[in-house]
Amino acid sequence: MDKQQNNDLKRTLGFGSAISIVIGTIIGSGIFFKQASILDNAGSSTMAIVAWVFGGLITLAAGLTIAEIGAQMPYTGGLYVYIENLYGRLPGFLAGWMQVIIYGPAIIASVAGFMSIMMTNLFGLDAKWRVPLALITILFIGGLNFFENKVGAAFSVITTIGKMIPIAAIIIFGIIWGHQDAFGQTLSEVNRSTGGFGVAVLATLFGYDGWILIANLGGEMKNPQKLLPKAIIVGISTVLIIYTLITIGILRFIPAATLHALGENATSYLATKAFGHIGGKLLSIGIIVSMMGTLNGKIITFPRIIYAMAKRGDLPFSRFLSYVTPKGKSPITATLFIVVLATIMMLFFDPDRLSDLCVFTIYCFYVLAFFGIFILRKKNTKRPFSTPLYPFVPIIAIAGGIFVLVSELINDPAGVILFIGIVIVGLPVLYLVKKLDGKRLK
Incomplete structure (x- = not known):
């Protein structure tokens, strides 16, 4: 990929916006809705807390590694750009294809789905309203991102500040007024x-999930070589601390067996029990x-991958998908595509699922x-940012990544094969697009 990539987007994002997007994109539904399933799989409250810490350390090692790579490739497209520059055209395309067709839409739909559970519980609505509410929210936030990136970034700042209120409430109340020992609870009495x-x-x-999405906005940051590593590292470290404290707070307040029984409704239960009917609703x-902030962060960032791929002519209707508004320089057709x-x-x-x-x-x-x-270290002696404790941190990131792949392969081989197949389907799509355009695949 041409390192002097033509950038039609505005470089207007500063550190405040960047860090809000990182934190806002990460902290969403997972910490509130995955507590019961993580406890079930871990088998005890202690191992559940360790799982959150372990996952955070893997993510931090990954973030420190990507920070060095991203500082050397500060372009719109993130992982798509990195893989192509490192390994060539086809691997890069597949990285982008996977995010555009499966990963991005599924993550957006999943966060909206979890959020609709909270909304129906809040308003006492029937479960049949979950999908309509999720769709309305996706369309609303998608509409916000039809404007220039300052609008979406401002919404991220507001929601990131707003989300600290329920997080602080859960942590403080759970740790100070909880009656359970957060450590040592087991699930021997349940299935x-x-x-x-x-x-x-x-x-x-x-x-x-979501820590790397800020890299998709590399072409819109004021000083991405310095700003991108700082936003990734500060953002992930902050979230790691918050997640550990939230988990301890929840386990201090809700016994392990009760948490198992509540499942996805545990957060609503805690809010009402801790702060009463009105306070619980406010916390909800x-x-x-x-969650709206998380959804906004993902709807800001994923269209940038579509935009970057369309600029290269890698997708069907690339001219349409690479369109940006004349004034705001917003990729509105790419945003519409990911929303659809x-x-x-x-x-x-x-x-x-x-x-x-x-x-x-x-x-x-x-x-x-x-x-x-390791490839870039052999090529470049000067770097805007260097990963600390090299090569140990990248090795931890790689080991953590392999651990994830092996765990999923063992537990769901059929699903793994299905998703690999969907990714590979991207190859004939790219071939047909280039054939129709009369271009050779380089």
Whole structure:
């Protein structure tokens, strides 16, 4: 990929916007809705807390590794750009294809689906309203991102500040007024899941998902060589601390057996029990705002991958998908495309199930990118940012990535084969697009 990539987007994002997008994109539904399933798989409250910490350390090692790579390739497209520059045209295309067709829409649909559970609980609505509410929210936030990136970034700042209120409330109330020992609780009295610790860690990675999406905005940052590494590192470190404290707070307040029985409704239960009917509703609103911020961060970032691929002519209707508004320089057709795909996912598939398998698929490309740091070290002696404790941190990132892949392969081989097949389908699509354009694949 041409390192002097033509950039039609505005470089207007500063550190405040960048860090809000990182934190806002990560902290969403996972920490509130995955607690019970992680506890079930881990088998005890202690191992559940360890799973969240372990997942966070894997993510931090990954972030430190990608920070060095991203500082050397500060262009719109993120992982798609990194893989292509490191390994060539086809691997890069597949990394982008996977995010555009499966990963992005499924993650957006999944977060919206979880948020609609909170909304129906808040308003006392029947479960049949979940899908309509999720779709309305996706369309609303998608509409916000038809304007220039400052609008979406401002919404991220507001929702990130807003989400700290319920997070602080859960942490403080749970730790100070909880009556349970957060450590040492077991699930021997219930039918425990057989997934094991590996699956528990895999589930936490859904909660940490989104940390790399800020890289998709590399072409819109004021000083991406310095800003991108700082935003990734500060953002992931902050979320790791928050997630650990939230988990301890929840386990201090809700016994393990009760948490298992509540499942996805545990957060609503805690809010009402801790703060009463009105206080619980206010806390639930704060959590919904948190999820809206996450949804906004993903709807900001994923269209940038579509835009970058369309600029290269890698997708059908590339001229249409690469369009940006004359004044705001917003990729509105790419945004519309990702919203439509997420809507289809919401209507016809189980997005939560898809999101778990998407973690496996994205980590296939993460591991490739992590290895790329050794390639770049051989080529470049001067770097805007250097990963600390090299080569140990990249090795931890690679080992963590392989751990994720092996765990998912053992626990769901059929799903893994299905998703690999969907990724490979991208090859004939690229071939046909280039054939119709009369271009050779380089």
